[in-house]
Amino acid sequence: MPTDDLQRLAQPARPDAPQASPLPVVIEQLIGATERLIAARAPQFIAGAAVPWSDPAERRAVQPQSLPVLGHLPQCLVSAPAAICPVVEALLAAAPVLAWRQTYSAAQMSPQFLDQYGWSELVGLAGAVPSRACAVGFLILGPGIEYPPHHHEALELYVPLAGRASWWRARSGWQEVEPGKTVRHEAWQPHAMRTGSEPLLALYLWRSGNLDQHAALMG
Ligand SMILES: [Fe+2]
Numbered sequence: 001m002p003t004d005d006l007q008r009l010a011q012p013a014r015p016d017a018p019q020a021s022p023l024p025v026v027i028e029q030l031i032g033a034t035e036r037l038i039a040a041r042a043p044q045f046i047a048g049a050a051v052p053w054s055d056p057a058e059r060r061a062v063q064p065q066s067l068p069v070l071g072h073l074p075q076c077l078v079s080a081p082a083a084i085c086p087v088v089e090a091l092l093a094a095a096p097v098l099a100w101r102q103t104y105s106a107a108q109m110s111p112q113f114l115d116q117y118g119w120s121e122l123v124g125l126a127g128a129v130p131s132r133a134c135a136v137g138f139l140i141l142g143p144g145i146e147y148p149p150h151h152h153e154a155l156e157l158y159v160p161l162a163g164r165a166s167w168w169r170a171r172s173g174w175q176e177v178e179p180g181k182t183v184r185h186e187a188w189q190p191h192a193m194r195t196g197s198e199p200l201l202a203l204y205l206w207r208s209g210n211l212d213q214h215a216a217l218m219g
Pocket of ligand 1: 151
């Protein structure tokens, strides 16, 4: 082996050298697409949260977990506006290696709802990108589903990415929201969603000093 190579092997890695992400490249691509979407649509909501978007050393491994509702994702790509397609395409590619979860049990929700509902956290206490200041993830609801009134302490912002759906907020009532618009829920403000003929895919953002919480159904 040449002397130069031996010397290089003997040197310890620089502590500030970039480290390879432990995540599949499709998740890194989704992280980048999500950062760009938030920068374009909702930069103020997580301003100051110092999310390590582009630091591959700040990552958690993801244990893939699937749900039946993922079957609606290809249709979401068809109905997403062109400006939003990059993040939907990235989500479609990464979906098989993400952890998809549900907040509610079979004792709380019907089997029909649970077949048409799921979310995956990208940033937060458990997501691939660690943060204690904000949570960012994706929600999917199949067609013909009502997510009943619920609330939580966290401030919430949704950016619908695909599918026209109706959104209800206490004091505002029902409102149809197009993909690309934003929907804001204040702390403890009751809210609900209802899908029509299309599945709904939405980006969610939470801000709270305590992200270790879940939404609670009302009534
Ligand atoms: Fe919510």
